[in-house]
Amino acid sequence: MFDQILFFGGGDCGRRIVENLLKDGKAVIVATTSDGDEFRDANGIVELITHTRISHCSGTFGNFQVALTCNGDEIHRTVGSIVLSEAHDRKSNFSLYGLKERQKLFTLTELNDRLRLNDPSISSGKKIVILTGLADESNPVTWKASLRAAMVMQSEHKAQIYILAGNLKVSGSGLEALTRDAKKAGVVIIKFTDALPHIDQNEKAGITVTYTDEITRQPFSINPDIVVVDETLKPAEYFRDLAQLLELDTDHAGYLQSDNVHRLNVRTNRRGILAAGPSRGILDSSQEMADAAAAVVELKSQFSHRSHKTLLKAEIDPGKCIRCLTCFRLCPYGALELGPKVTVSEEACEGCGICTAECPRGAVGIEGLKKEKIMDSIGKTAPALFPHITAYCCNRSAVIAGDTAACLGNVLLEHFDVIPVPCAGSVSMDLLLSAYAGGADGVLILTCHEGNCHSEHGNHHARNRADRLSMLLEDIGLEADRIRVHTIAANMAVEYTNIVREFEDRIRELGPSPLK
Numbered sequence: 001m002f003d004q005i006l007f008f009g010g011g012d013c014g015r016r017i018v019e020n021l022l023k024d025g026k027a028v029i030v031a032t033t034s035d036g037d038e039f040r041d042a043n044g045i046v047e048l049i050t051h052t053r054i055s056h057c058s059g060t061f062g063n064f065q066v067a068l069t070c071n072g073d074e075i076h077r078t079v080g081s082i083v084l085s086e087a088h089d090r091k092s093n094f095s096l097y098g099l100k101e102r103q104k105l106f107t108l109t110e111l112n113d114r115l116r117l118n119d120p121s122i123s124s125g126k127k128i129v130i131l132t133g134l135a136d137e138s139n140p141v142t143w144k145a146s147l148r149a150a151m152v153m154q155s156e157h158k159a160q161i162y163i164l165a166g167n168l169k170v171s172g173s174g175l176e177a178l179t180r181d182a183k184k185a186g187v188v189i190i191k192f193t194d195a196l197p198h199i200d201q202n203e204k205a206g207i208t209v210t211y212t213d214e215i216t217r218q219p220f221s222i223n224p225d226i227v228v229v230d231e232t233l234k235p236a237e238y239f240r241d242l243a244q245l246l247e248l249d250t251d252h253a254g255y256l257q258s259d260n261v262h263r264l265n266v267r268t269n270r271r272g273i274l275a276a277g278p279s280r281g282i283l284d285s286s287q288e289m290a291d292a293a294a295a296v297v298e299l300k301s302q303f304s305h306r307s308h309k310t311l312l313k314a315e316i317d318p319g320k321c322i323r324c325l326t327c328f329r330l331c332p333y334g335a336l337e338l339g340p341k342v343t344v345s346e347e348a349c350e351g352c353g354i355c356t357a358e359c360p361r362g363a364v365g366i367e368g369l370k371k372e373k374i375m376d377s378i379g380k381t382a383p384a385l386f387p388h389i390t391a392y393c394c395n396r397s398a399v400i401a402g403d404t405a406a407c408l409g410n411v412l413l414e415h416f417d418v419i420p421v422p423c424a425g426s427v428s429m430d431l432l433l434s435a436y437a438g439g440a441d442g443v444l445i446l447t448c449h450e451g452n453c454h455s456e457h458g459n460h461h462a463r464n465r466a467d468r469l470s471m472l473l474e475d476i477g478l479e480a481d482r483i484r485v486h487t488i489a490a491n492m493a494v495e496y497t498n499i500v501r502e503f504e505d506r507i508r509e510l511g512p513s514p515l516k
């Protein structure tokens with residue numbers, strides 16, 4: 001079942017993903033909350049399960065056991081990976097504009113549907129106002145849809161279109177050119193940055209839009225035949241529940257991908273689970289199609305690096321484990337499996353070491369993060385010499401910055417231990433205290449920038465521990481800044497040097513640590 005893929009979702013992007021997977025020779029089970037019309041003619045699907053929801057999912061990359069509820073029954077499938085893509089939920093913004101649903105008042109989606117069906121009620125409108133981004137923040141997808149609809153109505157239906165827009169975002173691909181084309185076609189685009197237009201809806205007179213032109217300061221009034229209102233796009237409601245069920249990190253809006261560069265394009269925090277197209281954010285159609293292609297490439301890559309043989313994996317000593325589930329809760333990759341014993345999935349473990357730092361029994365370990373080994377590296381520097389600094393450096397950023405600094409000839413203090421760690425979140429209180437016991441006068445933790453931690457919150461864990469340690473140092477009469485945390489990127493060799501030198505200066509002011 002390793003090669004079998006569960007696609008869950010629907011929509012245009014979902015259909016394209018399934019087509020691409022089938023073209024690539026993958027065995028695909030398609031499951032959807034709807035009637036799955038968009039998949040009916042996709043040849044080669046192993047199984048189409050409609051009107052269903054995922055009720056349970058256990059296991060990890062290569063071996064997910066998924067339970068789906070379907071017409072009151074529960075069916076079970078085992079798959080190697082899961083791909084998620086579902087169209088947005090769209091909510092009309094009528095109420096945000098103070099408008100009540102009436103004839104000749106449409107949402108943008110309704111307008112496009114009617115244009116597609118050549119609805120005569122649209123062609124009868126000669127003056128049409130589109131309201132977008134005035135009540136809610138605009139986005140490139142809505143803006144593009146507004147422009148396209150406006151151009152069709154302006155050129156094919158000989159109507160005069162006014163787009164009244166606020167908080168305009170035209171950064172999406174091709175949007176500036178499309179905006180220019182719409183203006184050339186005769187669409188009037190009025191942007192509001194200050195006072196918004198006043199919209200009045202009256203039973204008899206219909207809708208009147210009044211505003212002051214921001215450039216000429218002249219008042220204007222429009223009585224449109226048709227008013228079109230934008231919509232707020234949100235992640236599909238069910239997918240927000242799914243995020244919890246599948247232990248996926250989401251962004252602030254609830255899309256299935258956290259704001260983290262390591263998740264681009266279609267990765268989630270869990271190996272073997274991908275989120276593409278509208279499931280991971282508001283993307284325009286070309287970006288969605290790019291995601292549909294990226295999903296296939298990413299799956300190939302994950303399959304080919306299936307067991308990550310080069311990475312060190314966490315291992316649990318069952319004799320010490322008390323099944324407190326701290327590791328299970330903290331693992332950013334959902335790599336802990338709960339059977340008769342707590343075990344680590346070799347497929348899913350990314351070797352970040354976050355679990356090792358918080359296990360209350362020291363039951364989970366990773367080769368290379370063993371205290372004896374680290375103490376050995378610290379001990380190589382003569383403990384009595386001053387100043388002596390120990391730096392726990394994230395392998396993904398600080399170690400590279402430090403190596404580059406060395407290549408550039410930046411000489412740092414003589415007694416400086418660099419302890420490479422897979423993630424700063426793996427540096428436990430025990431390891432921090434061990435550094436002082438090993439002779440350090442000060443300890444640095446150098447970690448990745450906010451939103452750039454491969455393990456999502458490793459830098460937060462590091463900062464929290466450093467804060468706790470600062471308080472502890474003060475409690476025993478030592479200076480709180482004998483521990484410092486800095487964020488850094490791999491290309492910041494100069495900053496790396498400056499951080500170490502500034503810390504060295506501070507430690508010289510403080511004098512030798514009494515804990516030596």
Ligand code: SF4
Nearest residue numbers: 321322324325327359
């Ligand atoms: S944190 Fe340690 S003791 Fe707790 S379940 Fe995990 S391995 Fe076992």
Ligand code: SF4
Nearest residue numbers: 331349350352353355
């Ligand atoms: S090392 Fe990291 S990825 Fe592996 S089990 Fe521990 S927390 Fe999860």
